[in-house]
Amino acid sequence: MNRKVTPAALALAFSTAVTLAASPALAAGDKDKGDKEKCYGVALAGKNDCKAGPGTTCSGSSNRDYQGNAWKYVPKGTCKEIPSPTSPTGKGQLQPFQEKG
């Protein structure tokens, strides 16, 4: 199955990859939290990025879906459009909230 790959082909692929990876269109924005916002009430149980329960600030510590004091990073500007069945507004919120009964 193996075919010989010439050094020239390796060099071309390597330089293409470095260029492609550096282009803004392809750059992954995940490492940079600048384009994200903390959104409360939209994380599923155990999938929160941080803050849940009194005194804890632990990733993955929420134990109910859509917990009002657990947040998740979401793309900026989208938090208040994400449905949250527990939220009094029906959407995610930028601050922790008391879940409706």
Next chain:
Amino acid sequence: MRGGGAGAGLSERLRGAGGLTVEERWAVALLDPEAPTPPDLTSWNGSDPGQRFAVYRNNVVVSLVESLAQTFPVTCELVGEEFFRAMGREFVRARPPRSTLLARYGEGFAEFVDGFPPAASVPYLADMARLEMHCLAALHAADADPAAPQVLEAALREPECLPALRLRLHPSLRCLRSEFAVFSLWDAHRGELEISQVNPLAAECGWILRSGLEVRLLPMCAGDCDFVEALARGNSFGEAAEAAAGDREFDLGRCLATLLRWGMVTSVNGIK
């Protein structure tokens, strides 16, 4: 449990029928609803120890099944909650946790599903469990910083070193090859793809990785898996490229660009 009395040695007293210690009999009885309540149990308030033990036994199994349901959410959706929980109970009894870390429980579940006759009508179920176990492993994998861009640029300035270059990959990165469309099915069940667009019987390959705190599933071609697996075995860049070249779909530049852009290349060695 009462302590050993005077006379007979403690270890003899603790060993009952079948040569099991009290702890071993306790562990067996916890997972087997048919097993009798371990003897020597007492309760502080005079309530029936048998009944109390039955509650405890039920909680052990239910909580482990719950942990499986959280680790394998799409596997669960594919067969429905009731079927999944029944299958989970069988697994919990056959393969109880070997570690105190519940967060990693589920090793061997996919193989169990493979050999679970009632699940045979959903042929892709075991591969979905495999995919979700990879997600769990990727989530808990060690952190590693991506290689600095200057290192990659330095490698480009020495093209004669490229074939022998050693690329180290991020600890979260893993590959899955399936005869079924498990990556598309997973997307569809997460609401990111219309289920009517998915043909479950189409073979798929892909990568599972973690970027920041988020696990990502990337459908890729077979060559991309060959390439990553060759690098993981310790092969050089040139050898890995050759291992993947059998796949006509494979595009080395695009494959490497995807690895770089997700921060999956953590070190580059072999530049003079």
